[in-house]
Amino acid sequence: MxxxxxxxxxxxxxxxxxxxxxxxxxxxxxxxxxASPLETWRALADMTAHPDFWTHGMLPTMSRVLTGFGLGLAVGGALGCVAGICPAAGFILLPFRWVLSSVPGVVLVILAMLWCGVGSAMIILIVALTSAPTIYMALQEGLRAVDPALCEMIRVYKVGVYKQLVDLYLPAVSAPLVSACVVALGGGMRVAILGETLGASQGLGYVMALSRADLDTPKLYAVALVSMLLVSVIEATFLRCLRKKLGCGGKL
Missing domain, CATH: 1.20.5 (Single alpha-helices involved in coiled-coils or other helix-helix interfaces)
Structure with a gap:
């Protein structure tokens, strides 16, 4: 206590x-x-009182981030499992992982604008490209960290695939996967707002761009505060459920 x-x-x-x-x-x-904290709070209260903020600001950004994060989790998770189990696949995928991990977010936004044009598809793509390498590396390193002696014992005693997955591999990847999801979700929110600021007609980034153009500093900080709170709320709901499903008892 x-x-x-x-x-x-x-x-x-x-x-x-x-x-x-x-x-x-x-x-x-x-x-x-x-802007001062009081001015930001007043701007936040005024902004959230309008329904347009929720329908044209919050909802588009949230749907884009979650969709892009889901794609990044699926693709990065699948490739990470393959690379963790098969080292040769890890070497083949190394250049792709290195490029996506090292390229700046603004470069991804510009390339996505060239590939997909301006709109939701661009935002979803850059969030997925940002999330996938983080998930990939977490699963790859988690599977590589499994004790080879345990793997050999499982093969000798011919343990079933389901028991291997639940009792050996899932505990090994659960903690790094949850941590990677936290990092990927925060990074995805940042690049999503950046992309919306540069090329979107809806979303929190678009609201931020309008505030900047109008020199409305309190509203600009209010939108930034909303984006941080949004990541916290998503983490507190989705990621805590993921911790329970994967059996992560410790705090991450």
């Missing part, structure tokens, strides 16, 4: 320090460069 209260107190203290530094920086920088 004492540890729980101490953690809660430290978190509250951290939030208060963050708000204090934010207010201090806003006072020094001026309202045009940095």
């Amino acid at each position: 004492a540890n729980t209260r101490e953690r809660l107190f430290c978190r509250l203290l951290g939030y208060l320090c963050f708000l204090a530094v934010w207010q201090w920086a806003a006072t020094l920088g001026g309202g045009l460069a940095l």
Whole structure:
């Protein structure tokens, strides 16, 4: 109980320090460069009171991010399993993984605009391309970390495929997979908003671009705050369910 209260107190203290530094920086920088916490809160309340924000801002971004993340999870997960089981496949896929992991997000956005044009398909593609390498590397390294002696024992005793999957491979990849999902989801949200800012007519990034054009700094920060809260909500629901399904008991 004492540890729980101490953690809660430290978190509250951290939030208060963050708000204090934010207010201090806003006072020094001026309202045009940095909105204060109170101005941002007012802009957030005003923005979320309009139904158009939910239908043309929040919903398009959320659907694009989840769809792209799902594609990245499926493709990266499948290829990661293949590369983890077959080292030769890992060497073949290494150049593709290296290119997707090292290319800047803005370059992916520009290339996706050339390939898919402006719209939802572009955003979904860049989120998938950003998420897939992270999921791929987590599963590949997780499967490679399985003890070879256990694999040999399973082959000697002819353990069934289902028992191998549940008792050996799934515990090995569960923790890195959940961590990779957290990273991929946050990165996917960032590139999605970047893509919407540069080439979309709906979504949080589009709202942010309009705020920038109108020099509405409080609304700009309010949209940024919404994007961070959105990632937290998705993580708290989807990823916690994933932890339970995979049997990750520890905190990640």
